[in-house]
Amino acid sequence: MAHKFKYHPRPPLTFNMAPMVDVVFLLIIFFVLVSTFATAEHMPLDLPDPDDSQAFNEIVEDRVIINVQLADPDAPATSPVDYYVGPSRAESLEAVSQRLAARKRMLPELKVIIRADKRVRYAKVREVMEVVAENDIQMMNLAAIAGGHGGQH
Amino acid sequence: MSATGHNSPTESVHFRPRRKTRSRELTSITLNLAPMVDVVFLLLIFFVSTTTLKRAEGVLKAQLPKQGNLADEIAMPITPIIVHLTQTGAGPNDYALRLESFVNQPTTFNELRDQLADIQTLPGFDNQTPVVLKAGDNVAWDHVVGSWNAAVAAGCKHVSFGGE
Numbered sequence: 001m002a003h004k005f006k007y008h009p010r011p012p013l014t015f016n017m018a019p020m021v022d023v024v025f026l027l028i029i030f031f032v033l034v035s036t037f038a039t040a041e042h043m044p045l046d047l048p049d050p051d052d053s054q055a056f057n058e059i060v061e062d063r064v065i066i067n068v069q070l071a072d073p074d075a076p077a078t079s080p081v082d083y084y085v086g087p088s089r090a091e092s093l094e095a096v097s098q099r100l101a102a103r104k105r106m107l108p109e110l111k112v113i114i115r116a117d118k119r120v121r122y123a124k125v126r127e128v129m130e131v132v133a134e135n136d137i138q139m140m141n142l143a144a145i146a147g148g149h150g151g152q153h
Numbered sequence: 154m155s156a157t158g159h160n161s162p163t164e165s166v167h168f169r170p171r172r173k174t175r176s177r178e179l180t181s182i183t184l185n186l187a188p189m190v191d192v193v194f195l196l197l198i199f200f201v202s203t204t205t206l207k208r209a210e211g212v213l214k215a216q217l218p219k220q221g222n223l224a225d226e227i228a229m230p231i232t233p234i235i236v237h238l239t240q241t242g243a244g245p246n247d248y249a250l251r252l253e254s255f256v257n258q259p260t261t262f263n264e265l266r267d268q269l270a271d272i273q274t275l276p277g278f279d280n281q282t283p284v285v286l287k288a289g290d291n292v293a294w295d296h297v298v299g300s301w302n303a304a305v306a307a308g309c310k311h312v313s314f315g316g317e
Contacts, residue, residue, distance in 0.1 A: 017186045024193050031200030036209075047210055048298035051263055054305040055211030068294075077293060113212055118295035122288045125297070129314065133217045144298050146211030 041065045041086045048118040053147035060141060062107045064100060066128055068116035077119040083128065093131055100135045111139040213301055215312070233283040234272060235315070236265065238300050240292045248296045262303040269307035280308045285315040 045067060067084040070077070082090035085099045104110050112132050116125045132140055235253035250259045252268060259265040272278050284304045288297050304312045 017190060021186060021190060021193065024190070024197055028193065028196050028200060031197070031204055034206075035200065035204055042210075048295040049208075050295075050299040050302035052266070052302070052306050053211070054302050055213050057209045057211040060212060078291070115210075116294045118293065118298070120294045121290060122292045122294060122297050123290035125294050126290070126314070129217065138217050140215045140217050141212035142215055142298055142301065143210055143212055144302065146209045 039087075041067075042115070043067050043069070043084060043087075045069060045115055045117050046119065047115065047143055047145055049145040053145055055142075055144040055146045057146040060111055060113060062109050063111040063113050063141070064103055065113045065115060066096065066132075068114065068120050068125055068128060070117055070120060078121060081117075081120055081124045093127055096128070097131045097135060100132065100137065104135050104137060109139075110137055111141065112137055113141045113143055115143040213298065213305060215301070215314075231283060232277070233285045234269065234278070234309075235285045235287060236300060236304070238286065238288040238292055238296060240289055240296070245293070245295070248292065250300070262299040265300065266303040266306045269304055269309060273308065280310050282309070283311040283313065284309045285313055287315045 042065070065086050069082050069084070071080045071082045071090075083093060083096050084090055085096055088099075091099070100110075100112070114125060114128055114132075116128075129140065232254075237251040237253060239249045239251075241247045241249050250262075250265050252258060252265075252272075255268070255272070257268060259268050269284065273280050273282065286297070286300050286304065288300070301312060
């Protein structure tokens, strides 16, 4: 007697993408949360990184960022420096002073953030401070790598 | 149907015609995930390729005097704590610290922080006592910020720059 085999059609093989989509979405959410888009004002610099840093990561309103960088990054630390006000091109200290004066007229409570490469000599940064003081700007902030504990308040 | 299996003439055959319905086969409703996965992967690739993980930067607050000379506005008779900072060589750690008018001298910024904290406990000193940082022209900015940070970490409320 012949056996009767009942034919059961095999279910179609499908690729279950749901777990993969879950993981990929988690990765995207992670990157979206940790990404802080760099602004053009914050040009890449090797900032000072003091021990037990008290630098506090906060948003400073009405501010001008002055970047001080070695003109040739591979040159010795005593070589000339370039000054940048925000995202603009390298300028002389006189041009920086004029820019500060113009901004000061518009914003009386103007603040300055000095972002200087850590190898730059103090004399070069001091010149910037003197320009800032000449324009009657008293609020000055020094950029550094922020501390892990939140720094000063 | 009779027991013999044949239809008797008296029995009627009920033939049920197929219902006239639209010939539409039911198909399972599925969500096509492929385009979404494409887009999601593109987003992922974008974020992975554009993200550069770096340590966050912050600011140390400072205040400049109203006129040109820096930090010469200390009201007398308050005696400020004067910190001298000099560069002693070309190396990244070649610097020297000196606390004016004090015996114990710090050699590192952490020692400077601790000694400034100790000085605040002495009679006539507190955290309102001005600290003037006098750095040489050739001192690396990293050391200047290190000294400033040490003073702030010690709790000093009035830290300023002074000419060496």
